[in-house]
Each structure stands twice: as C-alpha cells, then as structure tokens.
Amino acid sequence: MQAPMDKSIRLRGLTAAAFTPMIDDALVDLDRIPDLVEHLLRDGVSALYVLGSTGEGVSLTLHERQRTAATFMQAVAGRVPVVVHVGHNSLQEAQTLARHAQQIGASAISATPPYYFKPDSTRSLVDCLAVIAAGAPDLPFYYYHIPGKTGVELDLNDFLSLSASRLDSLVGIKFSDTRLHEVSACPYTERYDFVCGVDEMLLGAWMTGMRGAVGTTYNFATPLYNRLIACCEQGRIEEARRHQARASTMIKVILKTCGRPGFKAVMGLIGQDCGPHRLPHSTATPAQISKMRKALEEIGFFEWARKHTD
Numbered sequence: 024m025q026a027p028m029d030k031s032i033r034l035r036g037l038t039a040a041a042f043t044p045m046i047d048d049a050l051v052d053l054d055r056i057p058d059l060v061e062h063l064l065r066d067g068v069s070a071l072y073v074l075g076s077t078g079e080g081v082s083l084t085l086h087e088r089q090r091t092a093a094t095f096m097q098a099v100a101g102r103v104p105v106v107v108h109v110g111h112n113s114l115q116e117a118q119t120l121a122r123h124a125q126q127i128g129a130s131a132i133s134a135t136p137p138y139y140f141k142p143d144s145t146r147s148l149v150d151c152l153a154v155i156a157a158g159a160p161d162l163p164f165y166y167y168h169i170p171g172k173t174g175v176e177l178d179l180n181d182f183l184s185l186s187a188s189r190l191d192s193l194v195g196i197k198f199s200d201t202r203l204h205e206v207s208a209c210p211y212t213e214r215y216d217f218v219c220g221v222d223e224m225l226l227g228a229w230m231t232g233m234r235g236a237v238g239t240t241y242n243f244a245t246p247l248y249n250r251l252i253a254c255c256e257q258g259r260i261e262e263a264r265r266h267q268a269r270a271s272t273m274i275k276v277i278l279k280t281c282g283r284p285g286f287k288a289v290m291g292l293i294g295q296d297c298g299p300h301r302l303p304h305s306t307a308t309p310a311q312i313s314k315m316r317k318a319l320e321e322i323g324f325f326e327w328a329r330k331h332t333d
Contacts, residue, residue, distance in 0.1 A: 032131055032163045033216045034235035036069035039242050040077035042287055043091055045298040051087050053094045060098040062295050066245040075108040077239045082301045089123045096127045104130035112137045114154045121158030133165040138173035145181045149189050156192045164192040169199035183211040197237050207231040226267040229255050243289050244328040273324055280315035281307040288312050
C-alpha cells in the first residue's frame with residue numbers, strides 16, 4: 024500500500040543528475056549502478072535524479088528505463104531521495120513510467136513536456152503534465168523546465184497560477200534556465216520548490232533563494248560545490264565566489280577539450296567509469312580524454328574537487 028503523497032518534499036543541497044552506465048555496445052550496464060551510487064553518497068549528495076538529460080533517459084527504451092530506475096532504487100535503499108524522470112514524447116508512455124516509479128517506491132517524479140509536438144499554450148502544457156502525473160497520484164511532481172532542449176517556454180506566474188488548480192501533485196520546478204530573474208520575480212517561490220539546474224549558476228541561484236540544485240558535475244565534483252554552499256550558509260560570499268569560479272573553469276575545460284561527452288568521460292578519470300554514450304550523443308575519444316586529463320590537472324581539479332581539500 025502506498026503512503027500518502029508527501030507534498031512537503033524539498034530537494035535541499037546537491038542532487039546528482041546521475042549518469043546511466045553503459046557498456047561498449049551502448050547497452051545499459053546495470054551492474055555498475057551500485058558502485059556509482061556508493062560513490063555519490065560518499066561524496067555527499069543529498070539526493071539522486073535519474074534518467075534525466077545526464078542519464079540519457081530519452082535515448083533508452085521503456086523497458087530499459089524501468090529496469091534502470093529500479094536498480095537505482097535498490098542500490099540507494101532509502102538512504103536519500105530518488106527522483107525519477109519520466110518525460111516522453113508519448114504522454115501515455117510517460118504515464119506508464121510514472122506509474123512504475125510509484126510502484127518501485129521513488130520519492131518523486133519529474134518530467135519534461137513533449138518536445139516534438141510541443142504544447143501550444145500554458146494550458147496545454149499543464150494538461151500534458153497532468154496526464155503524466157496521473158500515473159503516479161501518490162508522488163510529488165517536479166516540472167523539468169529546460170527550454171534549451173524542449174523549446175517550450177513559459178511564463179512562470181501563468182504556469183504556476185494555472186497549476187495550482189489543475190496539477191495538485193506539483194511541488195516544484197527543476198529550473199534549467201539561465202534567466203534567474205524570472206524566479207526572483209515569481210510570487211510562488213514560497214509555495215513551490217525551485218531547484219537550480221545550471222551548475223555554473225549555483226551561487227546566483229542561491230542568492231535568489233534557491234536551496235537545492237540538480238546537476239551533472241555533482242557526479243564528480245560534489246565536495247567542491249558543498250564547500251560553496253557551506254560558504255554561502257556562513258556568509259563567506261567571497262570564498263563562495265572562488266569555489267564557483269573553480270567550478271565554472273572546470274566546466275569550460277571539459278567543454279573545450281571534449282565537448283559535452285567529456286562530462287561522462289570524467290567519471291573514468293576518477294575511477295567511476297560509466298562507459299560510452301548512446302547515439303545520437305558521441306563518445307569522447309582517447310585523444311580527447313587525454314587532453315582533458317592534462318587540462319584538468321593544470322587547473323588543480325584532482326586536488327580541489329575532492330573531499331578534505333580547499
């Protein structure tokens with residue numbers, strides 16, 4: 024029997040947008056998930072967000088997504104919250120994924136809207152999300168706002184005003200957008216949980232009042248970001264800026280040497296190899312990875328991105 028929906032859930036601190044481990048023929052490697060989970064928990068993440076953009080969920084089959092989510096849930100074993108991304112171009116498939124997430128005991132679900140045939144109005148967007156959320160009526164729901172990928176823009180005030188009466192399970196927004204001023208001007212920030220989805224903007228998001236973040240680089244640099252948050256909590260803003268600058272430099276180095284495939288490739292450099300990407304994403308080449316390793320060494324990444332260093 025499912026417990027009543029916990030609408031008090033708030034994602035605080037760092038939520039790792041977990042990679043989905045794969046093997047050389049781009050099959051999901053479920054056997055690597057337990058070690059990945061232990062690494063993330065040791066590093067100090069507060070929650071996991073699985074099968075989102077970082078986890079390549081939209082590139083996996085329905086069955087693969089269900090098995091991957093279940094394996095993460097089993098490995099976490101209730102130690103931290105797990106949010107399962109269930110977005111799909113088919114609302115019926117998304118609803119099926121939501122239902123499965125509830126069955127395996129996920130803490131919450133999250134979803135992007137359909138992005139090929141896009142919602143053509145705020146009402147249409149809310150209607151789409153309501154269909155998805157209906158698959159897991161006992162789970163809190165986070166809307167995944169990432170207009171750079173989906174092309175779906177929204178007016179936060181209109182969206183949240185309409186959602187209040189039509190999307191009862193909505194508890195927050197994974198805000199993967201650089202326009203933080205929209206959040207700071209939103210009157211619904213007390214009612215809904217806004218979490219930062221842009222790692223380079225964690226400090227800025229904190230200053231707008233966000234107290235949670237979901238990100239890719241928390242897979243391999245959580246200690247750095249946790250120091251940034253600690254500085255913010257203690258009012259040491261100049262130190263926080265230094266940590267944010269290091270994080271931003273790290274991201275620039277990865278993108279310059281490997282492009283976006285470099286983020287997953289970094290996991291191999293810290294002993295947590297997550298394998299290749301699935302097409303259409305390319306996989307970093309050995310030459311690119313070698314160049315990236317050297318560049319990361321030059322900026323001190325392997326010293327300051329780990330625990331107990333400064």
